[in-house]
Amino acid sequence: MFLSRTPSHGDVLHASVGQTLQLYAEAQAQNAQIQGFQVSGPQNVTKEFRSGSDGKAEVTLRWTPKESDANKLVPICFAADTAITQSEMRCVVVTVTHTGALQGRASVTCLPNKMTVALEKASMPDISEEFLSLRDPSCTLTTNGTHIVGTMSFSTCGTKLEDKGDYIVFKNEIHSIVRSNEIIIRRNNVKIDFYCEFPKTISVSNFYNLHQADYIFTESSFGSFGYSFEIYQDGNFTSRVSPDAYPVQVKMMEMIYMGIQAVSELPNVTLFVESCKGTPDNNPDNPMYYDLIKNGCVKDETVKIHPSNQTNFNFEIQAFKFNGNYDQVYIICNVILCEPGNPFSRCAQGCLSEPSRRRRRGLSMETTGHYITQGPLQVVGPAGPSSPAEHKKINAAPKSDTAPEGNFPGVVPEPRSDGETWRFREVFASNITTVVFGSGFVLSLVLLAVVVRYFSRRRRAEDQSFLIEDEFEK
Structure with missing residues (x-):
């Protein structure tokens, strides 16, 4: 190898x-x-x-x-x-x-959950960070005067994981970009590869986090910023589920408590959750998904958002699974950071029932939307017995022939443990209804027969009277 x-x-x-x-x-x-x-x-x-x-x-x-x-x-x-x-x-x-590509001189710092690349500006004369990006073009770079700096986690900004036999390697690159409105350019091409590698000879988990909770990005207007996405044990949002517990096993219709926290180099920012959806894997482009939040609007009736500060977003959802051979669910959210108090920011707009009314990003200072993922949640069985109030709440949802908004309407909860009793009640009620309608139908036939007989007798009496009168006249 x-x-x-x-x-x-x-x-x-x-x-x-x-x-x-x-x-x-x-x-x-x-x-x-x-x-x-x-x-x-x-x-x-x-x-x-x-x-x-x-x-x-x-x-x-x-x-x-x-x-x-x-x-x-x-x-x-x-x-x-x-x-x-x-x-x-x-x-x-x-x-x-x-002309060749400028290679430059760079140093890389590898930490358990992120890596930072610092590029010497002196090694690349006449090159500005405005024309550089990481592999994912939404991740741009910042400068401190002497170095051009980029920070990312091992799952963001286009970072790739490779198995190189004796090492696990996380790779990314700095490269030059050409803007769409540029007809000509007079600057050198830049291509700088960098990576962090961890030996397989010892426990890999000692070197980097297998539990994907921290997401770190870099943008020129915001510097380095990041998000943590966690599952909590209860509605207090203080005790996180241990990374060793993943995949997190949940029962159908059990409440799941999740929280997103933003951290930024800027002292005052606001977190906005543009969307959240459930998917059977961690691919944000998977065509099979179920919308929980869309365009800042809650789409699933079990989603409950808890009060928190401007850099936290705590919410709960009821566990579900996808129809078919799927036993895992990932929650993928698209998040944005904005400068607070700007009425033109996406954060200030909130829920948009008409996405076409969204203001242009150039009118405010805000980041691009970044996907963050949590999971998997593994559905292990039906929910346990619930209180009568919970049973009433679950079964009080109005019936509709229209599926919830989302590409795959087949996201359904499994039957509750008392489903047989409920089914018996439905059958019993249906039988009573059948008996009532049957009795009414028989009674209607009897009344109809009586009426027909009455009019038949009256008709015969009239005919006999007519014949007697006619014979008498003769």
């Missing part, structure tokens, strides 16, 4: 005409010795092979692009060979330009 210093399959590297590109790869074989590397690429690529101990070996590839390679995408592939086997083929793509 390839080790951590090896580029990932599909990585894009940058090279310039006349400048030598150097590519390093390292691999390790189990119970065998690597004898060499097979390389596929340009004709003038060279390789330097070195064999190590414990089945390890490494190779250094060097390639100097020619003028004919300019503005091309050149693939380079390689694989490690033993006497009887060959590793997977790994390929990278080299983008060749004349």
Whole structure:
């Protein structure tokens, strides 16, 4: 297998005409010795092979692009060979330009739940942070005068997780951006990769959080800011569910208490929850979802929002599951930070029944919307016995042929534990109704027969009287 210093399959590297590109790869074989590397690429690529101990070996590839390679995408592939086997083929793509991409000098700080990259401004003259972003373009960068800084958690700003054999690696990049209204540009292209890696030889959980609760972003107008998204044990919103308890097991229709907290470098900000939805996985673009909050408006009748300060949002929902073979639910919310007191901000607008009336973001200082996720919630069974008041509340919901708003109307609670009793009552009531209507129908037939008989007798009497009178006259 390839080790951590090896580029990932599909990585894009940058090279310039006349400048030598150097590519390093390292691999390790189990119970065998690597004898060499097979390389596929340009004709003038060279390789330097070195064999190590414990089945390890490494190779250094060097390639100097020619003028004919300019503005091309050149693939380079390689694989490690033993006497009887060959590793997977790994390929990278080299983008060749004349000017080259500025690499700059950067330092990376790796913490248990986030990483920070600091880029020396002196290493990139005439480059402004306004034209730089992380892999996710919604995450821009800030400056402190000497460095351009970006901070993110391991699940935000386009950070990717890769398994590199002996290490777990979290990768991101700083790159230059071109604005849509720019016809020409006169600045160098920037491409700086950075990463944090944690060895597999010890418990990975000691190095980074497996429980996704903290989300950290960077934007030029707001600096670094973040959100924590937690599940709480009760409505006091003080005791968090332990990360060891995930996935959190809940019973159908049990109340779930959740809270979002915002933290910002700015002293005074307001948190706004634009939307929350349930999905069967942690993909915010999953077409199967159920709206809980949409456009700032509560859409599910079990959602209850609890009072809190301007940087907290505490709420509760009733547990549910999706129809089909799904036993887990993730809650995904889209959140925004605004400057308080600005009547033009999205936070000040609140619930929008008509999203087209939303004011433009440029009129106020606010962040872009960022998705944060909590879960999974694992539905393990029906709800336990409830009080008569709760039973009345659950069954008092008006019936409707229209499903709740959302792409998949099949989000339904399972029957309660006293469902058989309730079903018996419905059947019993239905039988009584049938007997009443049947009796009424029979009574109507009897009355109709009496009326018909009465008029028949009267008609015959009139006919006889008429015949007697006619005979008498004759």
